[in-house]
Each structure stands twice: as C-alpha cells, then as structure tokens.
Amino acid sequence: MELAKFTMIDEDFICEVCGKNVSKLGYTARDHCPYCLCSKHVDINPGDRACDCQGILKPIAIEKAKKDNFKIVYVCKKCGMVKRNVMASDDNYDKILEIMANPVKIPTNNDN
Numbered sequence: 001m002e003l004a005k006f007t008m009i010d011e012d013f014i015c016e017v018c019g020k021n022v023s024k025l026g027y028t029a030r031d032h033c034p035y036c037l038c039s040k041h042v043d044i045n046p047g048d049r050a051c052d053c054q055g056i057l058k059p060i061a062i063e064k065a066k067k068d069n070f071k072i073v074y075v076c077k078k079c080g081m082v083k084r085n086v087m088a089s090d091d092n093y094d095k096i097l098e099i100m101a102n103p104v105k106i107p108t109n110n111d112n
Helices: 092-102
Strands: 056-064 070-076 084-086
Touching: 056 092, 070 092
Parallel strands: none
Antiparallel strands: 056 070, 070 084
16 A cells, blocks of 8 residues: 655645635645635645645544644535645634534545
8 A cells, every 4th residue: 555645835825715815834735724724625645736626625623633633624515525634833723613613524435
C-alpha cells in the first residue's frame, strides 16, 4: 500500500465562500479558510491540485486526531467526498465550537 504523497503548497488565496483574503499559514500548507473553515476540493493527494471536482468542502464535524490535534471533517457539496484536514492555529474558534455543538453524521462512502 502506497502512502499518500504530500506536496507543500502554502499560498495566499481569496475564499470562494466568505470572500476574505487568506494569508499563507507559514508553518505548513494552508488548506482551508481560517474564517469560515471551508475548503475547496482541488487535491487527490495533499497539495497535488489534481482533482477535477473543484467543489466546495463544507465543514461538518471536528474529530480528535493524534496528540492534541484536531481535524475538520468536510463533505464536498459537489461530489459528496469526505475529506479531513488538520485544524490550523489561527482557525476561527467560534466556528469550531459551532461545528462541535452541531455535528452532522459523517458519511462513510468515499471516506479517506
């Protein structure tokens, strides 16, 4: 079994959901908006920009990961794929609490 490859791309972008300017993260690749926590379905493997879907990844739940890390669980509004991304240090804590208080059942199909 081959491990997923990680391509480091940490770049500024404008969030397609909330319209805010998002700056580079600086310590790892920025993969979601820290304001609304939405992401875009652009990768097959992290950072490869090889996915044709281009749908909006909506945060639906927060999961405990290794150590003191948490992951945001997303579902793509276009294709239904479930994705997980590690929370960033500057993520909107109020939005995180809102998602934690109202989690959506995580679909099991296409889970990664």
